[in-house]
Amino acid sequence: MTPATKRLKKAARIILIGAPGVGKGTQTERLLSRFPQLAAISSGDLLRENVRKRTTLGLQAEALIQAGSLVPDAVMLDLISSELAVKGWLTPSESTPSSSPAHASSISSSSSRPNTIMPSASFILDGFPRTAVQASSLDRILPINFVVHLFTPPSVIISRITKRWVHAPSGRVYNTEFNPPKVEGKDDVTGEALTQRADDSIDTWKQRLEKFEESSKALIEHYDRQGCLWRVEGNSSDEISPKLFAEIERRFA
Known part of the structure; x- marks a missing residue:
């Protein structure tokens, strides 16, 4: 049975921290269903979308990736800032040349004047x-007010992943x-054979x-x-x- 939805009275800006396999994706899906006001913003998805749409930021990132370099924190921050601006949630400290999602320009994350979050x-x-280091950079443009440290004992996660099998073509x-x-x-x-993902091996997971x-x-x-960290086990x-x-209802509903 789907749990009843709840309305948030205060803005919740959330980060989930946890070991691989702890269930961050599952918790995100459940939170989105429980609290419809929440949106999920994935930095990885934003990066891929901007590369696909050939935005200014996407072209910068693509050039770095093709050169074998990591995408700098400043570029990732600009991707996140631009997405928030497109949604109307962030007022930049400096004017943004374009509000188009396909060509969103960067919002200065180094400006001395802070951005304003709705x-x-x-x-x-x-x-x-x-x-x-990334968190400190993020603090300057986007204050996070609830950080969840998800913890499941490693022995439990190992037991879980060794029992996980997938149908690769469909993702089941x-x-x-x-x-x-x-x-x-x-x-x-x-009726096709199930397999285990390469990253579900114990050695890979331990690394x-x-x-x-x-x-x-x-x-x-x-x-x-x-003062915004909360640990749940x-x-x-x-x-x-x-x-x-x-806990979210106690803090924000």
Whole structure:
């Protein structure tokens, strides 16, 4: 049964932090259903969209990617700022040459005059920031007021991913414990063989976890100092979601 939706009385600007496989995507989907005022803003999706539409920012990013370089934080910040401006949620400190989504120009993230965020803007920001340095840069243009540290014991996540199987052509996902296929090893719809994703191997996951822990420690400390960090623990998404809903309602509804 779909849970009743709730209306937010205060703007919620949310970031979810958690180890790979902890269920950030699942929680985002559930939050969007529970609180319709929320929007999901994915830095990765914005980057791909701007590259596809050949915007000024997209062309900058594409050139860097093709040269084998990382996209600088400033470009990512401009992508996020421009998307918020297009939605009417952010008033730039300097005039923006174009308001077209396909050709959105950058909003200065280095200006001494701060951008103004609309009081009603509520969203979940995905994929950025990933480091404390990025968080500090983001603070200058977009104050975040709720950072959720999702925690599930590594042993539980490992158990979960080793039981996850996918039908690659369709993307259908099965779990041998709580969502098994009707026939072992076969897709319910096509009967084709199921496989495990390369990043679902234990060794790969442990490498990703190590990288996450290295980069997230300072990030978590950054938001803890700002007083907007909240930690929630559970062995499954179903265990975490009710706690997360209750905390958001307590703070913003």
